[in-house]
Each structure stands twice: as structure tokens, then as C-alpha cells.
Amino acid sequence: MTRLQHFGWFLGRGFGPHGWGLPSLEWNYRWTEPRLYQESARTLEQAGFDVLIIEDAPSLGSPETIDLRVRHAFGGPKHDPLLLAPYLFSATEALGVLPTVNPAALLPYTAARQFATLQHLSGHRLGLNVVTDTGSARHFGDAPQLGHDAAYDRAEEWLSGVRDLWRSWPDGALVADPASGRYADGTLLAATRHRGEYFAFDGPLNAIPFTDGEPVIASPGGSGRGLGFAGANSDIQLALSSLDEESIRSYRARIHDAARAAGRAAEDIKILFAIPAVIVPSREEAERIVAASAHPGEEEILRIAQRQSSDLETDLTALDPDAPLDPGVFGDHVSQGSIRRLIGGHDIATTPLRTILGAHARLGRLSDGSGFVGTADEFADRIEELGEWGNDGVLLWGDVHPVTVHRTLDELVPILRRRGILRDGLEPGPLRRNLFAF
Template sequence: MTKLQHFGWFLARGFGPHGWGHPYLDWNYRWTNPDLYQESARALEQAGFDLVIIEDAPSLGSADTIDLRVRHAFGGPKLDPLLLAPYLFAATRHLGIAPTVNPAAYLPYTAARQFATLQHLSGHRLGLNVVTDTGSARHFGTAAQLGHDAAYDRAEEWLAGIRDLWRSWDDGALLEDTATGRYADGTRLRTVRHRGEHFGFDGPLNAVPFTDGEPSIVSPGGSGRGLGFAGANSDVQLALAPLDEASITAYRGRIHDAARAAGRSPDDIKVLFAIQPVIVSSPEEADRLVAASAHPDEAALTLIAQRQSSDLETDLTALDLDKPLDVGIFGDHVSQGSIRRLIGGHDASAPLRQVLAAHARLGRLSDGSGFVGTAAELADRIEELGTWGNDGVLLWGDLHPVTVHRMLDELVPILRRRGILRSEYTGGGLASNLAAF
């Protein structure tokens, strides 16, 4: 049965050089100017999207890999997405904005106050994509880099402390009573004294309570510890998984089990699966693109190696493509999930050329082998996900007007006619829109 689904946009490049390496660079937008992002955000709101999630990586990596990240602007430079958010809020009325934040970069009291400020200024539309990137640790102090699970422990302490500060104004503390001239009741403010393993701070927070919910928490982690964090803390899970019924059902089951283990309802978390579609004008054009991708040339393999090198902070372009990939070349800071995504279903004996070629190959929406197809075929796929109980999808791409319109111009009317995409907002902020269905 067709049902409404939630839609988000994942800005995978982050607040970086949009248009670089693409023909639409000649539209002459400046990526450091907010106009580019504001125009795209207005289009997404017109389309009925719930939120935009903005990726970020504060670090350019190690000295040995910086050139890999900046040479083709795959991994940097990037400006701070938290400071882009106010410009997007100013251009819209309903769209939620979720910049990526790293607990290592923000002391809890400062974070609680800044996030509270944006929540109020935006009409309660702030989201926070909480990541535990440990490779950036050296930029924020001299403490030893934490391991994977320990970084999640710190993130949970950080978020719990921030929430304690947000809630340090008890019910009835804010009076705003013009008859008596009394603004607030200080006896109803809690001091909050936090002394934890990673942070120490005191409250109460110097900010007024929220009227339409706290900022919504987004999490992207797919490890067991990451799913546990999501179950306990998140309102939206950025999900990466094969889009077949068994994989989706299993993934959602793990998230829901984690929510129950934390004493929450599975309905508290919206699981949004990321899709990076290639929309074409006809099934014949889709077939042509898929066929052409089956035998990638050296230039295509080099481009993929460059992109993967940036993400993995490891120069794959210097390796022999005809020899197996030694996973021992990756440092401890490299995400195991990123390594698994690179290798895919290949065994240890597969030559690197074969591994990279698999990333070059495209598949068809119509048969479930990939994401190339017409707008109607993409709508079919999204509708099918809904019949499996899915909450919604995140479309993955640059936040550039050309990209947004290329993906949505035909898709939005089809989704609305099928009753899959909202045509109006409930009001009340991001949390309210997420809870609407």
C-alpha cells in the first residue's frame, strides 16, 4: 500500500567547491557565496523535503595525504557547515538543516548554547549530524586519538551533557509575566554539574527553553556501536545498505532493536536510505549508460582511485592495479566501513583493477541492479521501498541548482501523484515534520 515517505538531501561534498570538475561550473556560481545553496534549499522546500544533511570533514588529513584530498577537491577544502545553516534558514520556512558536528570540536556548554541559538532563530528547524571522526582529533588538542568505540562513548557523554543543559530550565522557569514584571523564576533553574570521563562543565544554560522540540539528531554510523548510538540518541538514521527487501528489513530491525534496548520506541527513529540516482530521459538511454560502464577505461579507473584515495586517506593511484589490495596499508584512523565499501564482495585475491571496476559499473533501477533510470522508474523504486515499511530516502548529490533540478523536476510530480511525497508541511519545526507520518 502506498504511503507518504520522508525525503532528505545529503550534501555529500560538504560545504566545498561545488561545480568543480563538472560542466555546470560555467554557470558561474561561487561556492563560497550563500546564493548557490539558498537557491537549492528553496527548491527542496518547494519539493516538500524534510531536511538537508551537510557532510563535513574538518581535517585535510595527514601530511602524506593532503594532496590527495585537495588535488581534485574530493576531500577539501571545506568551510564550516554550521555557519552556512543560518543562510539556508533565512531562505526557507519549513526545511530542516542538519550540519555535521564532531564532539571533539565543540565543548558541551558552547555547543549547547550555539545549537540552542540556531534552534530558536530557525523556528526549531535545526538538525545535528553527529559524527565521531577520530582522524581530526589532532586539530582540537593534544590528547591521544580515541579508538572507534571510545569515540562513540565520548559522543554519548557529549550529547547527554548538552541535553542536560538544554533541559536545565524546568517547567515554569520561564514566566514572561508582564503584569508582575517577572521574566523568569531562578529557583526553577538547575545548576547541572557534569564531571565525566571526557568533559567537565557546569550549568544552567544561558538560553531559554525550546517551544517546539530540541534539535533533531542524525547519525550515520553502521557499525554495531554506531547502531547502538543511533538507537539511544537519534531521530534520523542515515542508512547505507543494499536496497533489497531482505537487507532493508534486516537493517531496520537492527536499528529498532537498538531503540528498544535503550528504552525507546522504534517509531522514534526515521531510517532514511541514501540513494544516488542517475536520472535519464528514457529506458533506452539508461541501457546505453549501463552497457558503457561495463568495461571502464584507464581514465575511469584512475578517477575512481582518486576519489577513493581521498576518502581513505591512502594513495591507491600509486598501487599496482593488477595486484591484490593489501588492506594493511590503511591506517587505524580509516573507517572499517569505508574499507568494506571499497572492497565490496571481492575476496583477498582480487586485483585492485577488478575492485575499482566494480565501482565504475552502473546498474538499472528497473531490475534493482543499480540507480540509472527514468524519473518514473525511480518513483517505482521508492514506492516499492515504502511497501517494505521504509520511512524514506536521502537523495545524494551536490547542493547545486543544476543537480537539484535535474534530479527532481520530473520526479516530484510523479511522487506527489502517487501519494508518496508531501505537498504541504505541518508546521512546528523539523521534529514535528518528522513525526507527522
């Protein structure tokens, strides 16, 4: 039986130079202005998507590698997605918007007050994608950079403090009774005195309580600590996994186990698997694209090297592509996980760099589960399979240039609706209500 799924869009490039390096740049949208994002947000809402999640990285990287990240606009510049959110709310009525936030960048009281303000201004449609990026620490103070698990500890304390501040106005504190002339009962407000390992602050919060629930919390992260954070704190988990049945069921089970370990129910978290889908008009076109990707040319190898150089903050373009990759080129600032993702299953001691980069160019078919290239019907087939395995929904991954959004959705949305996979629009109102409607 077909199972209704939640759909979202993950803006993987963040609030950055959309269209740069692509023919769509000639549409003359300005990435620094709201119109591009507002137009696509309206399209996503009309399509019946629940959420738009906006990636962010507040840092351009280490001083030695900044040029690698800005040279081709892969790693920056990026403007603050939290300040873009009000423009998206003003253009829509039901779409949830989740800017990425970093606990290192915002003190809990400031964060709680700003988020509360946006939650009210948006009609309770705000969400927050909480990340634990530690590479930007030097921008926010001179404290030593935290390790992986410690960054999650700080994020957990930060989010707990933000929620305590939101809840410092208990039921009955907001009176708002014109007949009596009394607006609030200050004797009921909680002091909310917090003294923790990473933060110290006092409440109560100078913002009124919510009428339709707190902002929705999302989180990425596939490590044991990351899954534990999601289980204890998140309403949405951004999941990266192979889309075979065993991987899907295993990933969901780990999240649900983490939720139950934190005293929550499995259904308290919506798990959305990220899919960088390439929707094409025919199977023949899908075969052509996949076949062509198996033999990338020099231009494509260079483009991949430039992107990987930005992500790894290491200039791969300066290395001999026909020689094996020396692990010593990576500084201490580069995570081992990022290096493993670059290398894949290759033997770093014997595999030429060209081969490693070429593997990142190769695409696979939706129809056989080897990748994400396929027709709209093949995409719908795959989503139906995910639903049969108990999945909650998916995140399409890409930029939000209107050309990209329409190219992906124009044929896909009608097919998903006819099959009963995608709901026919959203009811205007709070994100939490739409997200947990099924």
C-alpha cells in the same frame, strides 16, 4: 496501498567546491557564498522535502596525505556547515537543516548554547547530524585518538550533557510577564553539574528553553555500536543498505530493537535510506549508461583512483594498476572498513588494482534492484516497494548545485506526488512537527 514517505537530501560533498570538475562550474556560482545553497534549499522545500543534511569532515587528514585530499577537491577544503545553516534558514520557512557536528570539536556548554540559539533563530528547524570521526582528534588537543567504540561513548556523554543543559530551564522558569515585571525565576534553574569520563562542565545554560521541541538528532553508522547509539539517541537514522526487502526489513528491525532496548518506541526514529539516484529520461538511456559503466576507460579509472585515494588517504594513482594491491600500502590511519569497501568481494592477493577500481565504476538499474540508474517512474516504483516494506523515507545523495537538484527532481517530484508518495509541500514551522506528522 501507496504509503507517504519522508524525503531528504544528503549533501555528500559538504560545504565544499560544488561544481568543481564538472561542466556546471560554468554557471559561475561561488561555492563560498550562500546563494548556491539558498537556491537549492528553496527548491527542496518547494518539492516537499523534510530535511537537508550537510556532511562535514573538520580535518584535511594526516600531514602526509593532505595533498591527496585537496588535489582534486574530493576530501577538502570544506567550510563549517553550522555557519551556513542561518543562511539556509533565512531562505526557507519549513525545510529542516542538519549540519554535521563532531563531539570532539565542540565542548558541551558551547555546543548547547550555539545550537539553542540556532533553534530559536530558525523557528525550531535545526537538526544535528552527530558523527564520531576520530581522525580529526589532533586538531582539538593532544589527547590520544579514541578507538571506534570509545568515540561513541564520548559522543553519548556529549549529547547527554548538551540535552541536560537544554533542560536546565524547567517549566515555569521563564516567566516573561510584563505586568509583574519579572522575566525569569532563577530559583528554578538546574545547576547541571557534570563530571564525566570525557567532559566536565557546570550549568545552567545561558539560553532560554524551546517552545517547539529540541533540535532533531540524526546519526549514521552501521556497526553494532553505531546502531545502539542511534537507538538510544537519534530521531533520524541515515541508513546505508541494499534496497532488497530482506536487507531493508533486517536493518529496520535492528534499529527498532536498539530503540526498545533503550526504553524508546520504534516509531521514535525515522529511518531514511540513502540513495545516490541517477534519474534519466528513458529506459534506453538507463541501459546505455549502465552498459557503458561496465567498461570504464582510463579517464574514469583515474577519476575513481583519485577519489579513493582521497577517502583512503593513500595514493593509489602511484601504484601499478595491472598488479594486485599490496595491503601494506595502507597505513594504520586507514580504517579496515574503508579498505573492505574498496576491495569489495575481490581476492586482494590476485586481483589487479584496475579490476578493483573498475568495479566502483559499474552502475546498475533501479528496475531490477542492481543499482540506482533509472527513469523517474522506475524510481517511484522502487520507493513504493520500500513503503510496502514499512520504510519511513529516503535520502537522495548528491551535491546541491542547482543544476544537479533540478536534473534530479524536475520530472521526479510530479510523479511522486501523483502517486501519493511525496507530500505536496510542507507546512511552515518546526522540523519536529513535520518529521513526525506521519
